[in-house]
Amino acid sequence: MSKNSSVKFILSFMRKNGGNTFIFLAYWISVFFVASQNFFFNYYVAKGLQTSVDGMMQKDFSSFLGGFILVLRSFGILIIVMGIFSYINDYVVKKITSIIKEYFFKKVLRLKPFFDEKYTSGKIMTLYNSDIEKVESIYSNQILNLLMAIVGALGGAVIIFKLNKYIFIYIITIGIFNLILNYIFIKKMKVNSRNIQNTISKQTEHISNFLSGSYIIKAFNNENFFIKIFKNTTKKYFDFSKKRAKYDAGISFVNNASEYFEFAGLLIISGFFSLKGAISIGSVLLCVQLGRPIIDLFKALSSYFSNIQSILASTERISNILNLNDEEINEKEFFENNTKNFQETPYAIEFDNVSFSYNKDKYIFKDLSFKVKSGSKTLLVGNSGIGKSTILKILLKYHTNYSGNIFVFGKSLKDYDVHELRKLFSYVPQNSFLFNDSIFENIHYGNINKSSDEIIKVSKKVRSHEFIEKLPNKYETTLTNNGNTLSGGQKQRLAIARALLKDAPIFIFDEPTSSLNEKLKDKINSVIKNTMQNKTFFLISHEFNSEDYDEVITLDFNKVKI
Template structure:
């Protein structure tokens, strides 16, 4: 198991252990609003099972009263005056009652399946929706630790396990309970002594089931966790299929998938082996009950009461006993599947509630205010930050940006440039100091109004599976076609979109895979332009475009950034040469600031970076080269630690 897998398990396991009575919570929290449907399902299921027991009872009575003429024809709860006096009338009454019981049972079964299926699917829908909503609220630090496949496993596999249990096994459990109570009552009504012989298996089956449940509970928790690991492996490989093919590592990745899949198989097989003991064991117990009933009842009918038994037993009563005992065989054997599904659903529900229990720290304050019509003044006041609470990432970051200014952030990889701007978006909260917009601490305004005032174009352009039109208007759903096209023109995207076969209705594929990196980036810039935010963040926004396209985008960005506070993170220093101010970040601190010309004159880190990009490597300061070497070694060590 990889380090990431262990970290995923640790996060969920920590909260899963605190989840008590998950199935009960599921019903009390999600079933309450639909309890009437569940109640109808229970009632119709109960009636269906009771009605299914009517034909064996009537058949036993008919054998003794109609065919053998050994007893008077009488039915429980039916006045004797209603029963025909003739044998033929009693025969047809038996036929009619059995037919009506079977027909009503079919109607009740329809009501049972309809209502319980609706209940289970509705609960599954609400659980999945709430789980997804909780995922959206969770802090970015959570997503840094969790794998996508693990989250998909919870959203999809675990919620589907709930539906299987609620849909099929809950119904089976209800019917089994009704069947046991109904058959037990009928058997004791007919002959209490023989009923003890038939039903003595029930406490034995209960103890056997309790043993099974305790053994498989842990197994199913491990299986559900391994499903997440397998989904993660498959999701990673499918996302990186181009790298796998280009590196000819198909065999290597095939072995890794086989290893993960085998671990899932191994854990699943352990639980299956327990089922292979439990299910035949229950069948054996019910078979013993049937044989014992037949032996004792047969001797009783043929030779009188055996051993310490007393009284009489007719042929019809024995037939009823045997028919009802046979009815116990399959349901009791099915109890193994009920328990199996219950433990599986319990493990899945625990994982869902574990996810919901993870605390969210980035939330609106109780007295948060709306940031309306932001002017765009941004201030960092002596900001310090750490991702894990131990390793300091930013220290003493202090600067102010006036509305409409453009600020460039440059520095070595890993210096903290992107982290600085993530604090502005409040994807993380500062550990010390404050980040302010228009004088408001970002922790004192609502998240929606803060992030709605900021447009963000990342270095990894992301497009949703859908059309170009849907991606451009994402977040600006009321935008007109004219506004959309104007934004595309400003991002130098309109020309290439117009030349596509379906124009703005062209499907881009998952993550925009049908477009080039530069095309994706231009569409992301257009999407941000269309949202028209007062503050704009461009994180390596031109990193995936060629030199000519960069020039065109840079020209359009000059228009876009006018009268808009703009932050530009750039490794290509030419893109921020005209910025009002350039901040040079190194090791989490701002070590230089000024205009391009001022920083060149200082002959510091920025001047050295500019020399690197100008190809003047031989003229670099020796200390700069040594520091770059140390930073590269540090990044390699950090990567290994992760």
């Protein structure tokens, strides 16, 4: 997506994707009033000074006093009105940012699994924290500051032009000269800003990798290696930032020089016309006061184009991920009042000449065919790397680019909506994942409509209740770092409890005991056998054990033995 399209997309959140007409109008009305405050401040100060100074020169006390009263009265009104509109503007900006963050979270949640390898968890976190913060500055600072400068400059320019066109031409000339010099520096900053954001993203990735893999890093004594990698990234960030500092210093020099020339020139030119009697002393002060916002406009344009480079890079990255394709999801709840008995269908799962490959050169499996009877306990056995886990990912529609036919309860997999399909499966992956939340909520995620009693019931079924009750906070014990304070068997039992709570017609297990010792394997296998009554149970393993299974399917390089 181009940068212009990215900005349009980000601004669209005022009215779409969670925004509405009220937010849109509230933002633009409030931002216009807040942007006008500098002009009104400068205008009433200039008019007050003009009136007071001219009254002083003419020894007119009422005019002299009138100027101060005008300023004080205007300030009182501005403080109240601008305070109200500043609050409205800040509220609306925070609301829009919340909408973008919520939309971003929903989008990431609905993206196809394995949607793009370049989006690591570290990059996603950088997008959410750093880049969305920069996107917020479009609403909170960039538009406001630019509009503030435009309103102040236009108001001042009209008044000065009416007062003396030569002074007006001088100010505009200085401003254009300032803008041209700034543009030279800004042009060099585009690539630099993108590089800075990329290195920030890399730093976040490194920290994320260390936090999630600290045990492995320490076990292999690789701390110094990771420190070296982080140092290299930090050095790159410093080098890019140092270059940015040079450009910023150049822009600052140009802006300060322009401001000094403008002020000195204004005094000389307006003083000249005052000596000639063309304008009063008060008008000289008015020109000085209202001339600054015109120069400020050109400085604001320079600052805007300078800051916008890194903001555009952020909006582009955010927009790219927000425009990735979602899974095909039907938002309507499926089978809310469903009374269908799935066991009446002869086969729960059917693969008919199914082929799959990650690339066209090498198939994971080809022309694969097998059937799993409804209500049966079926074991799929095969060596590691032969495609067993891939079968599960296809069944859950994580991968859709397969050929052949797959049926679930007699209906083609391609005809299922993603939500509709996944409600049919209770899934226990090879590596049980536990959220940074309480034990209660970790089980509750299986079915958020279930009660506390039902959560305790499934915990007892999988023999987790005992060890949970021994913990200091029992079910309210908070787990962190994927439950690293629990044993492998305890974690696996919680994952099985979560799957049981869902109570789907098909249970699928992917190598549920592969990382456990023999004692724990026996415990988990016992739990599985005793809790899968009246369900279709489909277990994938590389270990051959036909005991207590109705059917064993052996997968051996595309050959299926039953």
